[in-house]
Structure formats: C-alpha cells, structure tokens
Amino acid sequence: MIEPRPTDGELAILRVLWNRGPSTVREVHDVLLETKETAYTTVLKMLTIMAEKGLVSRDASERSHRYEAVHAEARVQGSLVKDLLDRAFDGSALQLVQRALDTRAAGPEELAAIAELIAQARRKPRRKP
Numbered sequence: 001m002i003e004p005r006p007t008d009g010e011l012a013i014l015r016v017l018w019n020r021g022p023s024t025v026r027e028v029h030d031v032l033l034e035t036k037e038t039a040y041t042t043v044l045k046m047l048t049i050m051a052e053k054g055l056v057s058r059d060a061s062e063r064s065h066r067y068e069a070v071h072a073e074a075r076v077q078g079s080l081v082k083d084l085l086d087r088a089f090d091g092s093a094l095q096l097v098q099r100a101l102d103t104r105a106a107g108p109e110e111l112a113a114i115a116e117l118i119a120q121a122r123r124k125p126r127r128k129p
Helices: 008-020 025-033 040-053 073-089 093-103 108-123
Strands: 056-059 066-069
Touching (some): 008 025, 008 040, 008 056, 025 040, 040 066, 073 093
C-alpha cells in the first residue's frame, strides 16, 4: 500500500477534515479562511485532486458533496515522519528528537510526556525498520 504524503496545502485541508469530520467545500473553505486568504475554487480543485490521489473520499449523495479524510491523522503523520527520518536524519530518531528540541523549546509537561514515551518504547519489543 502506498503511504500518504500530502503537500502542505493538502495537509491543511486534511487537518480541517480530521477536526470537523466529513465536510463540504464551503465548510473547509470557511475554516481555512480563518488563517489564510484562500479562494473557494482553490479548495474545490485541491479536494478534487486529493480525491483522485486517494487522500479523501467524496460523498456525492447530496447536492453539496461531502469530503472525508481516507487515512487517519496518525497514519499520515507517521508516513511523513518516516519520510523525514529517512531523508534528513538517515533513520536516526535521536537526531530527529535532538533537532526538534533544539528548534522549539519544550515545557515541563511536554518533556515529561516525552520521557513517558521513551519509557514505553523501552518496554516494547523492537520493530524492524
């Protein structure tokens, strides 16, 4: 199965669909307008392309078609992280985490959550890359 690797624009639309659930072009457009000037026709065209690529499904049973993300947010994020790990960090999770912590400060709660994730990872059997 091909791993989903949406563009930045597609990812913005997917975030709307993950948060709202199945939505019309107008609903997606309205949410995107809150942060960036985006033409309605651009959103329509992108959703059409995303449907062709298998990133979203389209329900045409009503006058206003509804679009829904095909892949779960975690799966898409995992695919993007794996791609980044392979391309930029030669597969090193350590280097990825180092750069992430160097780039953005993590608060005490986030650091505690990261420590818990590391503890959980130590308890799991190791998966093959």
